Amino acid sequence: MTELVHYEQSADGVVTLTLDDPKTRNALTGSLMVDQLLAAFTRIERDSGVRVLIITAAGKVFSSGGNINDMQRQIGPEVGSAALRQEYRHGIQRLPLALHALEVPTIAAVNGPAIGAGCDLACMCDVRIAAEGATFAESFVKLGLVPGDGGAWFLPRLIGMARAAEMSFTGDAIDAGTALDWGLVSRVVPVAELLPAAHALASRMAANSPDAVRLTKRLLRESQHARLDVLLELSAAYQALAHKTQAHAEAVDNFVSRQAARKSGS
Structure with a gap:
């Protein structure tokens, strides 16, 4: 089985999960990405030595969101609407429920574009740190879709309803500076400093009870x-x-x- 999520744990109890599927730019659907993330969350929950979780990605993209090839399959007449509903419920929708329920603090270290479900994945975390080149797009409407993974619940709670509506109704991306101004991220750093900054923050959390x-x-x-x-x-x-x-x-x-x-x- 291809490893799409790399699991690393430091001595102070900080786990780093790295999305690594270059062929799809770390798409969350149409692969085993969600299953491997869920398996990692279960491992974290069972390990009392874990203090903080960091989610980041390999390459220049945090996550492209949905897999376009999988969307082509879903359009076909052989997949009915009822079946699609179940695919969401038993597929990607397990991700926000599991990540939101995780007991340890979670940090998204967003290294590049976070698009659609990729943006929502970052929003599911407790804290977001962005590299200077990162962008965020609640871009579902540009594909004639709605946020199917909980983005309509997370985004307004982070940046307010008006700005969430602007992002969701236009599908336009915002840059890291705007994300900082809107409160979507807590800090913006050069890409070379992203993981060190995330680990430094995680270590400060891990030092507490x-x-x-x-x-x-x-x-x-x-x-x-x-x-x-x-x-x-x-x-x-x-x-x-x-x-x-x-x-x-x-x-x-x-x-x-x-x-x-x-x-x-x-």
């Missing part, structure tokens, strides 16, 4: 749709768990020790 980071991510996810009173109740429950972790106890002990040392030295 893994339990606290995972619970914080869950609270941020729940805050997107929960009432304030419900979120506060969940926060209290999670905080009670966090207070009993070894990482919290060590952090408090270290703080008290430093404070005592400062007082004795004054």
